[in-house]
Amino acid sequence: MSSANAPLSSRMSPRIVTVRERVLKQNDLLARDLRARFQAAGVRVISLVSSPGAGKTSLLERTLAILGQKRRVAALVGDLATENDALRLQRSGAPVKQITTGTVCHLDASMISTAVSDWSLAALDVMFIENVGNLVCPSSYDLGEAVRVVLLSATEGEDKPLKYPTIFNTADVAVITKIDLAAAAEFDREAAHSNIQTVRPGMRVMEVSARTGAGMDAWIAFLQEHS
């Protein structure tokens, strides 16, 4: 098995590796600037990463409605195509911008910088960034966020932390979503928690259902601690 499991460096030309490293370094520098700007403006930036369809927008929709009563909230949402998520989230009344990436599988710091260029950051308490649905690409790109949250839905399988360890490693906290579907999906809660702890020992994990509201109190309390 694993006959094709040669180290990546042996399959990528030195030139590609160099270009990729330069892109990542540029992103890191810009993300550091962004982080300093966010801090100076007193806005807490929280990003969400997950598979497509793990429920980032649904969680964010409910979060903006609840947290928006106590904090000045805003959101940036990334997708390859459509403005649907921004339209959904704008119903909360919070400032929301869609970033469409075309064929790019992640947001990067320059997209965030451009998106907030006409926003007064000092007028915000909490800004959410919803990344493109992808468990791979977003892990390499710092967006200047203070907290990165990785979502894992109860319907997508308990094995995802083991299969996508990097994204769990770059996140600060994990949220298991769609917990109302756990029984129907025969979700193995113990295995999911154990797999998360295997990849990232000590990681804080919350369970929520944006549909039923289960676990939302703890999630909102967590956000208030961090804003």
Next chain:
Amino acid sequence: MSSANAPLSSRMSPRIVTVRERVLKQNDLLARDLRARFQAAGVRVISLVSSPGAGKTSLLERTLAILGQKRRVAALVGDLATENDALRLQRSGAPVKQITTGTVCHLDASMISTAVSDWSLAALDVMFIENVGNLVCPSSYDLGEAVRVVLLSATEGEDKPLKYPTIFNTADVAVITKIDLAAAAEFDREAAHSNIQTVRPGMRVMEVSARTGAGMDAWIAFLQEHS
């Protein structure tokens, strides 16, 4: 809105675009060779793409067990990490190889070529390729397959075809999985089918549940037509 929605070409340096185009061209040439080899050997190659957790492995597990009674079947499975999927699929008795990609978000033709290098292709009727769970990256990489199947689970939302149009455009057929969870997830079947047809008019769509077996007859019949 869409303030960060500048054309990609304006955000990527000419050098990066050139390198990316060269990589894709090399892949296309190798994929063309692979396709000719598969055809000469009389093996039908069918690839599966989807989000993480849409149920590729579960569908494949059941498919190998059923189709394996009538055809000589084999599978390659791609993941960033772990050999779990290969171990699951090997229980069917079919030849199965895991390709672990490290940080790469898709399979490419060279990985397929290496993985089959010690297999006698003429001894196979159908070879499945399960790509890395990702709705973006795999769309650009031809693997030499005859048929590309995109999976969409009933639990991940009806909007995915609109948000990830390219992967639906590069696929030949769509399979809606986890259909047993449709009611629990309040899956809007009509919207899902309509969104698929918006992105790819005329696309053939099947609905299955690997857990209950619903729709498996039509799926197996489709595979037999194509092998």
